[in-house]
Amino acid sequence: MSDKTDFEKLENFINGVGAARMLLQRSHKQEFLIEALVLYATLIDGFCRIALVLKQQIKNRSSDFDVKYIHQDDDRDYYSERDIYKYAFEKAILEKDIFDDINALYDFRNKVIHRFLISEIEYAHLGLVLDRYELVFQRLWNIVYGLESEQIQKGVGMTIARKVTEEDKKAVHKDILRKVDTKDPEKLKQILGSKLIQDTKIFSERAERERISDEVSDEIEIREEKTRIPPGFTSVKEITKWAERKGLFRKCICGHEKVSHVNTNKMKKAGSNLDDYVKKCKVKRCKCKNYREQNHEKFVK
Incomplete structure (x- = not known):
């Protein structure tokens, strides 16, 4: 369970949206279509979540909000993407056409991620879909902007009208970069956990990556050794690695x-x-x- 305050959780969420947008721009520039697909899906989910927060604050005339909209603890219940889309539609944040578009894009995203090998999808098909994602993204941005404007007009919620200085922009950019990489080994160890780290007691990212690299080299060596021996025989290296594991x-x-x-x-x-x-x-x-x-x-x- 996270020991962060609700404000810190919201701050992490906002920084995550900024980081996803920055990474999306990079993936567009380098034409990483599948990465862009995943990041668009992340941003659409994020915009729907922040829209729900803003809408709730307007309705309740308060700065309080349901923290489950913007944070998920591993040991607690949470709102899935489908839940968020449904709530945004039910609360009249999304109109029927954009709600249907979001769900169709969600299904396509899952098909690319989970069924790329076993379906007729081609990598080149993603270009048109990313255009659809961009349209939905821009529409959601306008929806969120409208809710923020409504908060300012009514004097409720967390949105404050003020001039953004260059120092503010630098501070925001710094926070976004921290969401990309804090360079904190303890946080990395905590996030990955014992299932993805061989020994958390003596964890070092460099040592762990070197260990994994060595194991990858071993597997390549096993495959090369198998090509040199008759079928039905076992590679000596393979036996050694089995015993090691x-x-x-x-x-x-x-x-x-x-x-x-x-x-x-x-x-x-x-x-x-x-x-x-x-x-x-x-x-x-x-x-x-x-x-x-x-x-x-x-x-x-």
Whole structure:
């Protein structure tokens, strides 16, 4: 759960919209069509969300808002893109034609992302769709601008009329760049978590990327080795990598590797969990009864 205030969450959201717009301009310039497709979808969702916030503040004559419009905690319920589009339509923010366009574009975006390989979609088809996205984007921008103007006119909500200085622009740009990259390793570690990082206790982005690069090189080496051996034979490198992934080269507190604790005589050929056969060390004169990995408290039985 996030420990940030609602204002900080809103600030993060606004910076995200700015960052997405900046990245979209870059993807247009470099003709990265799929990246542009994803960023347009992000911005359309973002504009609908901020429009809901503005509309709610106007209705309630308050600066308060439903924080779920602009922030999602992993351990809480949230509003999906479809929910946001539906709410924006039900609250008369979106007219029927643009609501239908947004949903059609949403379906196409999902088709590109999830079914590019198994459908008849061609990369060149995205150009026309991106034009449709740009039209919807501009219409939504005008809708949000209209709601902001209404807040200023009525003196309610979070929109304030004032002249924007060059210093203001620089500060906004700086905040947007922080949404692109804060260069904060602790934040990166927190966002990725233990499922995407091998060891969060000794995490370093540089070391992690080097490790992954080494593994990629190993896979390429395995493939090249397979082209040099007869069909049906296994690459030596492949066997070594399999053993490494299974942790067979890790050492027990007895000083011997995990592979020395595997009872191969009792192993089944298929459907076996290797750890079910890891127990007593087979090295002569070693009295270790259970494998216990160095620097870990847990026994593997």
